[in-house]
Amino acid sequence: MTKDAVTKSAMVSRARVIAAGLALGLLSGCVSMKGLDPQGRLAAPDQLQSHRSLAGVKLTPAAWPRSDWWTALGDPQLDALVDEALAGSPSLDVADARVRLALAQAGAQDAARKPKVGASAQYSGIYIPKSLAPEPIGGKYFGLELLSLSASWSPDLFGGQRAAWEAAVDQAHAAQVDAQAARLTLSSSIVQAYVELAHLTELGEVANRELERTRKTRGLIDQRVKAGLDSALQERQADAAVATAERGVQAVGEQIQLARAALAALVGKGPDRGLQIHAPAPLSAAPLALPSELPSDLLARRPDIVAARWRVEAASRGIQAMKAQFYPSINLAGMTGLASGKLEDLFSPHALFAQIGPSVSLPIFDGGRLRAGLAERDASYDVAVAQYDQTLVDAIHQVAEQVIALRWIDTQIATEQRAQDAAQAAYDLGLQRFHGGVSGLLDALSVQQALLRSEQQMADLKAQRLAASVRLAQALGGGFRPDAPPPVAGTTPAP
Numbered sequence: 001m002t003k004d005a006v007t008k009s010a011m012v013s014r015a016r017v018i019a020a021g022l023a024l025g026l027l028s029g030c031v032s033m034k035g036l037d038p039q040g041r042l043a044a045p046d047q048l049q050s051h052r053s054l055a056g057v058k059l060t061p062a063a064w065p066r067s068d069w070w071t072a073l074g075d076p077q078l079d080a081l082v083d084e085a086l087a088g089s090p091s092l093d094v095a096d097a098r099v100r101l102a103l104a105q106a107g108a109q110d111a112a113r114k115p116k117v118g119a120s121a122q123y124s125g126i127y128i129p130k131s132l133a134p135e136p137i138g139g140k141y142f143g144l145e146l147l148s149l150s151a152s153w154s155p156d157l158f159g160g161q162r163a164a165w166e167a168a169v170d171q172a173h174a175a176q177v178d179a180q181a182a183r184l185t186l187s188s189s190i191v192q193a194y195v196e197l198a199h200l201t202e203l204g205e206v207a208n209r210e211l212e213r214t215r216k217t218r219g220l221i222d223q224r225v226k227a228g229l230d231s232a233l234q235e236r237q238a239d240a241a242v243a244t245a246e247r248g249v250q251a252v253g254e255q256i257q258l259a260r261a262a263l264a265a266l267v268g269k270g271p272d273r274g275l276q277i278h279a280p281a282p283l284s285a286a287p288l289a290l291p292s293e294l295p296s297d298l299l300a301r302r303p304d305i306v307a308a309r310w311r312v313e314a315a316s317r318g319i320q321a322m323k324a325q326f327y328p329s330i331n332l333a334g335m336t337g338l339a340s341g342k343l344e345d346l347f348s349p350h351a352l353f354a355q356i357g358p359s360v361s362l363p364i365f366d367g368g369r370l371r372a373g374l375a376e377r378d379a380s381y382d383v384a385v386a387q388y389d390q391t392l393v394d395a396i397h398q399v400a401e402q403v404i405a406l407r408w409i410d411t412q413i414a415t416e417q418r419a420q421d422a423a424q425a426a427y428d429l430g431l432q433r434f435h436g437g438v439s440g441l442l443d444a445l446s447v448q449q450a451l452l453r454s455e456q457q458m459a460d461l462k463a464q465r466l467a468a469s470v471r472l473a474q475a476l477g478g479g480f481r482p483d484a485p486p487p488v489a490g491t492t493p494a495p
Contacts, residue, residue, distance in 0.1 A: 033371075033374060036371060036374050036375055038319065038378040038379075038381040038382050038385075039378075039382050040381055040382035040383075040384070040385030040386060041385065042312065042389065043388075043389040043392055045295045045296045045298070045299060045396075046296070048392065048393065050294065050295060050396055053403070053404070054290060054399075054400060054403055057288055057290045057403060058287070058288065058289040058290070059289070059290055059291065059292040060289050060291070061291060061292060062289070063289040063291045064291050064301065064476060064477070064479070065473040065476050065477065065478050065479045066479045067479035067480075068479070069473045069478060069479050070082055070187060070190075070470075070473075072286060073191070073284070074281065074283065075194070075283060077278065077280065077281070078190075078280065081190055081194065081263065081267055082187050082190050082191070084267050084269075085186055085187070085190055085266060085267045085268060086186065089266075089268040091268075092179070092182055092183060092186065095175075095179040095182040095183075098175050098178065098179070099172070099178075099179050101175070102168070102171050102174075102175035105168050105172070106165065106168035106169045106172045108168075109165040109167075109168040110165045112161065112164075112165075113154075113161035113164075113165060114153075115151060115153035116151065116152050117149070117150070117151045118149075118150050118151075119148065119149050120146075120147075121146070121147050122145075122148075123143065123144065123145050123146070124143070124144050124146075125143040126141070126142055127140070128140060128141075128142070142341060143341060143342075144339065144341055145342075145343055145346050146337060146338070147338045147339075147346065148336070148337030148338075148339075149335070149337055150333070150335040151333070151334055151335075152332065152333040153331075153333075154329060154330065154332070155330055157327065157328070157329070157330065158323075158327045159320060159324060160321045160324020160325060160327075161321075161324075163317045163318070163320035163324065164317070164318075166317045167314045167317035167318045167321060170314035171310070171311070173310040174308075174311050174314065177306045177307040177310065177482060178307050180303045180480055180482075181303035184474060184477075184480060185474075186266070187478065188470060188471075188473075188474040188478065189266055190263065190266050190267070191470050192467060192471075193262050193263050193266055194280060196259055196467075197259040197260065197280055198463070198466070199459060199460070199463030200252060200256045200259055201256065201279045201280060202459040202463075203252050203456065203459050204249065204252040204253065206452070206455045206456055207248040207249040207251075207252050208249060209455070210245045210452045210455075211242070211245040211246060211249055213245075213448055213451075214241045214242045214244075214448070215242055216431075217238055217241065217431075217434075217441075217445070217448070218235075218239065218241075220434065220435055222235075224437070230441065234440075234441045237441055237442075237445070238441065241448075257274075260274030260275065260277045261274045262274075264277070283466055285465055285466050285469035288403065288406045288407065288410070288469075290399075291476070294396075294399065295392075295395070295396050298399070298476070299392070300481075300482060301476060301477035302391075302395050302475075302476075302480065303477065303482075304395070305388070305391050306480075306482050308387055308388040308391045311384045312381070312384045312388050315380050315381035315383075315384040315385075318377045318380065318381070319374070319377045319378060322373050322374045325370055327362070328362040329360070329361050329362070330358065330359070331359045333356070333358070333359070334355060334356040334357065335354070335355045336352070336353065336354040337352075337353060338352060338353070339353055395475065398471070398474075399472065399475045399476065402468050402472035403472070405468040406465065406472065409461055409464050409468060410465070413458070413461045413462065416457055419454050419457075420451075420455065420457075420458055423447070423454040424451060426450065426451070427447045427450070427451040429447075430444050430446075430448070431444060
């Protein structure tokens with residue numbers, strides 16, 4: 001048999017061994033994964049019925065919030081505060097850093113599946129003593145100069161490397177959406193705090209009006225005492241009413257200062273920033289309206305839903321990456337370079353060397369490590385699906401909750417307006433009767449207190465309506481539109 005024939009026969013034998021190894025690995029991988037599958041199933045939005053709860057509400061595509069939805073409240077100071085916070089809040093720096101971390105991890109996964117090439121230059125030397133080796137080896141110094149170029153690559157035969165990279169990319173998408181969700185949360189918190197400041201400002205105006213009324217009543221008491229209609233008892237009662245009204249003004253003033261400091265903290269500044277915030281302009285919320293395609297369109301409008309969907313996709317890719325580890329893997333490696341004991345001979349043709357080292361590995365017995373790893377990935381997928389489903393349920397609930405609140409608040413405002421008009425008329429009549437000596441001080445103070453309670457209740461209801469409209473804008477996604485659309489909802493990860 002010739003030398004070429006022997007070489008060809010050896011190559012054929014090696015190919016058969018490799019093919020047999022691949023077949024055995026494929027078979028063992030399929031058997032070892034038996035019985036391991038995720039249990040989670042993504043909920044369909046059509047299952048979450050809300051038509052009856054949302055019936056009767058005006059439907060219009062314009063009901064989707066804009067990205068700067070807070071500008072609809074009509075206060076330039078609020079707009080400036082939100083812009084200031086979005087430009088430099090430490091809470092957003094954390095979210096942005098997490099995005100960079102996720103992108104870096106995706107880049108590392110992408111690099112891991114590509115060929116690797118490296119170069120090295122090395123010199124090593126050894127002096128061998130005569131006590132270890134006789135001459136001519138002993139008693140001499142030997143040096144080695146080495147220049148090498150190495151390369152390695154593991155072909156992605158079963159798509160595991162690509163799946164791991166795609167999982168990291170999906171996690172990066174989720175982190176980017178989380179950063180947008182953080183901005184929505186921050187802007188909503190600022191608007192809510194600003195609404196509370198406007199509420200307190202209105203309560204301060206109510207308290208000041210009450211103080212003016214009590215002082216006016218105190219002045220009438222002086223006139224009645226001089227006329228002999230009242231005594232010192234009525235004077236002390238009127239003084240107590242004035243003091244109570246003054247405490248009301250002071251209490252609201254304290255709350256206003258605290259609200260300004262809270263706003264400064266949300267903006268990311270010290271409490272002195274709150275001293276620069278003046279009284280808000282009158283805020284008005286738009287009439288209640290909803291988008292026509294709920295809840296289906298909410299899937300791409302809520303950042304928390306989109307982020308949860310990306311995490312489901314990442315978990316699905318993680319299962320694929322883990323399954324690939326059950327199959328054989330191939331590693332192609334090689335090295336070439338120049339080696340010589342003398343520097344002048346390093347670049348001679350005789351100094352050239354080369355090495356190749358392809359290898360095939362396959363799992364046969366690992367004590368259950370791979371099965372445990374796949375079971376873990378399956379469970380992670382089920383967790384991601386359950387979190388997605390819960391996020392979807394919470395989103396629909398939050399929308400319905402604010403719609404219900406707005407409906408009832410609007411009804412209560414209309415009722416309270418009638419009550420306030422009646423209380424104002426009763427106060428005016430009671431003041432006239434007291435001034436004319438027809439009724440006493442207690443009657444006058446009673447109708448005055450009724451008017452105060454009605455004004456406070458009206459201020460509370462208006463603030464509640466503004467707060468509910470803010471929460472509705474947040475529940476509808478706050479104008480979020482993803483740069484990359486989330487994957488189409490499925491039921492199980494790809495095999």
